[in-house]
Amino acid sequence: MMSKAKRSILYWIILAPLVVVILFPFAVMFVTAVRPRDELFVYPPTWGFSEFRWENFAEMWVKTNFGGALLNSLYVSITATSAALILSIPAAYAMSRYRFAGKGLYKNFLLMTQMMSPIVLVLGLFRLMMTLGLVNDLNSLVITYAAFNMAFTIWMLQSYFNSIPRDLEEAAWMDGASHLTSLIRIFLPLAVPAIVVTAIFTFINSWNEFVLALTMMRSSEDFTLPVQIYSQVAGRYQVEWHHVMAGTVLATVPVAILFSWLQRYLIRGMALGAVK
Amino acid sequence: MSSVTIRGVKKRYGAMPILHGIDLEIRDQEFVVLVGPSGCGKSTLLRMIAGLETVSSGDILIGERVINDVPPKSRDIAMVFQNYALYPHMSVYENMSFSLRLRRQAKEIIDRKVREAAEILNLTKFLDRSPRQLSGGQRQRVAMGRALVRDAEVFLFDEPLSNLDAKLRVVMRTEIKALHQRLKTTSVYVTHDQIEAMTMADRIVVMNAGRIEQIGTPLELYDTPANLFVADFIGSPSMNVIRGVLGAEAGRAFVELPDGARLFVPAMASGKPGQKVVFGARPEHCALAQGDAGVAVQVEVVEPTGANIQVYTKLAGAPFCAIFTERHDFRPGQTIRLDFPANKIHLFDAETGARL
Incomplete structure (x- = not known):
């Protein structure tokens, strides 16, 4: 020993x-x-x-329009995350609680979409956004990020939902709650840890996404952070590396700190003591 | 409070039949226990009364009202779940008051009812705790409290004691029975434990493979089981059963065992000589025979429990248990003669299992 x-x-x-x-x-x-x-x-x-x-950061902020890109990134990531969650929660609930025709097929379909790299689809997506008139519009990113993340969020939420005992909802119905009331007052509070985890994953995926953002966004005011930082490097005679690196520090470190703080709240074992 | 009527209720999952037509009348204020081996459909029936399972055919009534299509929240039924199903993110107080809050009752009324129920169940000092800080028995009480505050028409219990240890189970059993005697709410209680059924029930419904085998008071089931299944299920250790053939000689009826031994039985009106039958005798109804009466058996194992002595032997090749309250000094290998008082023996048809 x-x-x-x-x-x-x-x-x-x-x-x-x-x-x-x-x-x-x-x-x-x-x-x-x-x-x-x-x-x-x-x-x-x-x-x-x-x-x-420290002045590098201040200079960089002004010179590279960092603030604008930061706002763009925040808008896209937060909206995409919310959209993905709002659509995934009911889907995951149905997958976890109801039996319906084609459920297994649907699950496999979700898994298969995860095996395809977005780069394969980028041309098709660009044409789709052209048709919708959304090229150069941040909402095109919101839609694609939400869509690409949903397979994962549904899958993840569903497996957690499965672990929430059905009896709790049944007890709520017996207590006089409608399906909706029991969902809001019993089920969702217990699902918070899973919802937070999936939200973090979706947010980070959206925050870091590069290829689609580079494709869809044509004008520099609409660039998200990864594209904005990239644009400081690509196609220039002189690269201000200290500014580029100051930008990457600002783009990654605060988010990393925020999430390492958040994850303390994830594993709280909410369902302990409910049954058994 | 209300009666519950179940009329020709069937349940199928897809093509698979689970309940084959159940008819049952549960009277107002009655405590009825559904008992049977696992998979017999007793929990399904309870969940159908609760509204958690759909009814494939037949009717369920509470009072005069058919409730087949009434959602659970409108049935005015309270239910205690096997695993308690306490809301983990709420305190004991919030758990117990949840149903009242949903009904938007006045704060003072909610507070009074919760405290009353907590008083009855000895939970007053735990009201601020969360379920995970409670022991199994306390959680069980909270689950009961949640049902109690409701003044519901009917209480349903789905194996509520099966997660407790043996000692606590006995205590809670008595508590639930005392509670029912006090509140008199119509109750339906599901268990697979026949002792629980015997001790708590006004009437017991014995179920097997989706059918009702017998309905009766605990003593009726014990004294006159309608068939072999009930005879075997009720009582612990269970009834000794031995196959044989009915015969008659000089005006006396007997059962001839495979090894040729004869057990004399009272004349059975519905049996005829030559009929294949099953002879049944409860272990506690065996007596030591005087002289050369009765049948000889060899003692194999002796188990004193303090209150009585259990003796395991074989009769005509079949395992046979006898219980004596007197302190006989039995030894393994010893031969004893057993006798069966005529009014305590049971005869069943060997083919149908029905009581003769």
Whole structure:
């Protein structure tokens, strides 16, 4: 038997290579973001810098229209997440509670859509949005993100809904609740952890999505963050790497912190003590 | 409070029949227990009364009203579930007051009713707790409290004690019975435990494979089981049954066992010599025979329980159990002679299983 401390050290040593691979890009990103411009390409490369420049962020914000892109990203991600949830919850509930013809087929269909990369469909989607007159409109992204995420959200919600005992709803009916009342006052409060998890996943997927955003959005005022940052790199004679990296830091770190804080609320074992 | 009438009720899942036509009249204020092995349809029948399962054919009435198509929320029935089904995100108080709040009753009335019910069930100091902070027995009480505050027409219990440990089950059994004697609400109680059925019921409905085998008071079922199934199901340890052939000699009827031994029985009006029958005797109705009366058996296992002594033997090759309240000193291997008082034995037709 190893002592607990020894075991912890051993596990960390085993995990260390993975941690390095994951953290290295972040480290480069951060160090570059706070460097003065003329220290960007020193040889040999170093981790240090002569001056910690917060001003990079302010300059970047103005120069790259970061605020506008941030608002676009927030609008698209929040709306797509809400839309996906509003449509998935009833679908998942029906899949979990009712028997209907073609249920198995429908489940398989949902799974199959997950196996297709959006890039395969990008041309068709572009033509569809052309017909709908939605090219260069953020709502085209809202619709496609919601649609692409729904297979996952339905699947995820359904498996959690299955774990909520049917008896609870039946008890509510016996207590005098209609189906709708029992859904709102008994079922959904218990489903909150699952709803939060799926919301986070959908939000992150939408927040990071690049290919569709690049295809659908033609004018720079409508760019979402990934496209906006990309546009600072692609097709330029001179790339302001410290601004690009400052942009990526701002686009990723706050979201990461927010969600690592949120996930503490996920595993609360709401259904414990209900039955059994 | 109300009577419940079940008329020719059938239930099918797809092509599969679950209930084959149930007729049952549950009187006002009565405590009726549905008992039977698992899969006999007793829970399905209860859920049909509750409105949680549809009725394939036949009618269910509460009072004079046919409720086949009335949704559960409008049936005015309270139900206690096997796994309690307490709302985990609500406190005990909120759990118990949920139905009253749905009916938009005045706050003071809700408060009075919840506190009354909590008082009856010894839950007053747990009202602010959440269900997960309660023990099994307390959760069980909350589930009952939730039904109690309603003043419902009918109470339904779906195996409410099966998740409790043996000791608590006995305590809760008595509590539920005392509660019924006090409130007198018409109750239908489902269990697979025949002791629970015997101790609690005004009348017992024994079900098997989607049919009612017998309806009667606990003692009726015990003393005069209508068929082999009921005879075997009611009573613990269950009734000893031995196959044989009915015969008569010099005006006395007897059952001849496969090994040639003869058990004398009272003359049976509906049986005739040569008929294949099943002889039944409850373990507690065996007596030690004097002299060379009765049949000889060899003692195999002796189990003293304190209150009595259970003796396991074989009679004509079939396992046979006898219970004595007297403190005989039996030894394994010893041969004893058993006798059966004529008024305590049972005869059944070997083919139909019906009582003779």
